Amino acid sequence: MKVFHGVTEARELAGCSLALGNFDGVHLGHQALFAEARRQGTPTAALTFQPHPGKVLQPELAPKLISLLPRKLELFEDCGLDAAVVQPFTREYARHSPADFEASLLDVLGARHIVVGYDFTYGAARAGTADTLREAAAARGAQVHVVPPVTVDGVVASSSKVREYILEGRVSAAQRLLGRPFDLDGTVVTGHGRGRGIGFPTANVDTQNELRPAAGVYAIRVRFLGASGSPPDATTWLPGVANIGVKPTFGVNEVTIEAHLLDFSGDLYGRELRVQFLDRLRAERRFGSVAELVGQIKRDVEAARAVIARASG
Numbered sequence: 001m002k003v004f005h006g007v008t009e010a011r012e013l014a015g016c017s018l019a020l021g022n023f024d025g026v027h028l029g030h031q032a033l034f035a036e037a038r039r040q041g042t043p044t045a046a047l048t049f050q051p052h053p054g055k056v057l058q059p060e061l062a063p064k065l066i067s068l069l070p071r072k073l074e075l076f077e078d079c080g081l082d083a084a085v086v087q088p089f090t091r092e093y094a095r096h097s098p099a100d101f102e103a104s105l106l107d108v109l110g111a112r113h114i115v116v117g118y119d120f121t122y123g124a125a126r127a128g129t130a131d132t133l134r135e136a137a138a139a140r141g142a143q144v145h146v147v148p149p150v151t152v153d154g155v156v157a158s159s160s161k162v163r164e165y166i167l168e169g170r171v172s173a174a175q176r177l178l179g180r181p182f183d184l185d186g187t188v189v190t191g192h193g194r195g196r197g198i199g200f201p202t203a204n205v206d207t208q209n210e211l212r213p214a215a216g217v218y219a220i221r222v223r224f225l226g227a228s229g230s231p232p233d234a235t236t237w238l239p240g241v242a243n244i245g246v247k248p249t250f251g252v253n254e255v256t257i258e259a260h261l262l263d264f265s266g267d268l269y270g271r272e273l274r275v276q277f278l279d280r281l282r283a284e285r286r287f288g289s290v291a292e293l294v295g296q297i298k299r300d301v302e303a304a305r306a307v308i309a310r311a312s313g
Contacts, residue, residue, distance in 0.1 A: 001073070001076060001077040001081055001082060001083060001084060002082065003083070003084050004084070004085045005086050006085070006087055007085060007104045009085075010085045011108065011109065013043065013045050013083055013109055013111070014112075015042055015111075015112045016110075016111055016112065017037035017038070017042045017043070017045070017115060018037065018044075018045050018085075018115065019033040019044070019045070019046045019081075019114075019116075020105075020114060020115070020116050020122075021046070021048065021117060022159070023046060023048050023072060023076075024052065024063070024065055024066050024072070025159050025162050025163075025178060026079065027159065027162055028157040028177060029147075029149065029150040029156070029157040031079055032147050032150050033046075034046065034076075034079045037081075037145075038080060040112075040145075042113065044080070044081050044082050044083075045082060045084060045085060046081055046085070047084075047085040047087060047105070048084065050086050050088060052089075053094065056091060057091070064163065064210040065209075065210045065211060066159060066162055066163060066166070066182070066211050068208065068209060068210070069086070071183075071185065094124065095124050096123060097123050097124055097127075098123030098124075098127050098128030098132055098133075100123070101122045101123050101128060102128070102132075102133060102136040106136060106140045106142055112143070113142065113143050113144075113145060114133065114137060114145070115145045116145070117146070118130070118146055118147065118148050120146075152176045152177055155177065157177040161177060162174050162177050162182075163211060166182055166212075166214075167211070167213075167214060169213050171218065171277040171278065172278065175278075181221070181276040181277055181278055181311075182276070183276045183277070184211075184212070184275055185207060185208075185209065185272065185275075186205040186207030186208075186209070186257070186275065187206050187272050187273075188203040188204065188205060188206075188268040188269055188271050189205075189269070190269060200297050201265075202243070202258035202259060203222075203259045204256060204258050205242075205258070212244060212255075212257065213244055213280070214244070215245035215283070216243075216244060216245065216280050216281070216282060217241060217242070217243050217244075217282050217283075217300050218242045218243075218277050218280050218281060219239075219241060219277075219278045219303065219304035219307035219311075220239075220241065220242045220259060220276060220277055220278060220304075221237040221238065221239060221240065221275075221308065221311070222238045222240050222261060222274065223235075223236065223238070223274045224271055224273050225272040225274055226271075226272045237276070238262070238264055239304065239308040240259050240260055240264075240304070241260045241281070242257060242258065242259045242260070242275060243256075243257075243258050243260075243284065244257050244258075244284070245284035257275070259275060260297075262301060262304070262305065281303050281307070
């Protein structure tokens with residue numbers, strides 16, 4: 001998949017089908033736009049903005065992103081897109097009129113089909129709508145396709161709803177709207193070694209991802225990223241249990257993500273990995289003793305095995 005940094009770099013996409021949006025999380029609603037773009041029989045591309053417009057216009061209210069840009073582009077490619085246009089978003093760009101935005105897509109880039117969601121707006125003060133875009137496109141011999149909302153069990157698939165579920169720890173609910181488990185990437189860094197000391201060594205995951213699930217214990221799968229001469233390879237998903245929180249039994253106040261990989265031993269320090277969150281097993285809580293904690297971890301491991309078995313079945 002080709003990546004263009006701005007509309008003016010993407011002139012070779014003339015005649016393409018172009019899906020428009022922020023596409024945070026690349027959930028089922030976004031995937032429906034991409035499917036509609038592919039149906040037009042031309043090369044397909046997505047135009048997204050970097051940074052998220054909210055971080056420029058209202059930084060104090062900006063949402064925590066479900067997926068950072070590198071992961072979003074990877075998901076675009078997984079959805080079968082031929083190209084992505086990453087448009088830099090600045091305050092100056094936000095002041096562009098709807099007519100300027102229309103011209104950039106239809107005259108500069110030369111899109112033949114434009115695909116938008118039912119609630120798409122554009123231009124200064126969000127004055128442009130799907131109807132005004134349709135009129136502008138028709139005047140140039142192009143078409144606009146509006147995709148209705150995608151619902152799962154009566155819930156509209158939206159980035160805000162996915163975000164809400166993840167922040168509540170309802171990762172299985174988020175998965176239904178994403179069409180895949182929520183994941184985050186990180187690097188294994190040195191921890192305090194407490195897990196190893198009680199028989200459950202953990203990988204302390206340092207992540208740049210903005211969004212983390214609520215504190216608690218989760219059934220997870222882990223895949224290693226990047227080149228390495230040691231196993232496991234990058235195609236293998238390993239089962240595990242993760243704890244997100246402050247480890248109250250040990251009096252630690254720093255929030256961490258620690259992953260215990262089942263049936264695995266080896267040096268993980270410095271390895272890059274992807275963690276998939278399958279289900280929340282329980283809330284974080286303080287135990288009266290380390291022995292009580294160990295007993296609970298054993299029960300967590302068995303519960304995680306059951307969840308992972310269902311997910312892999």
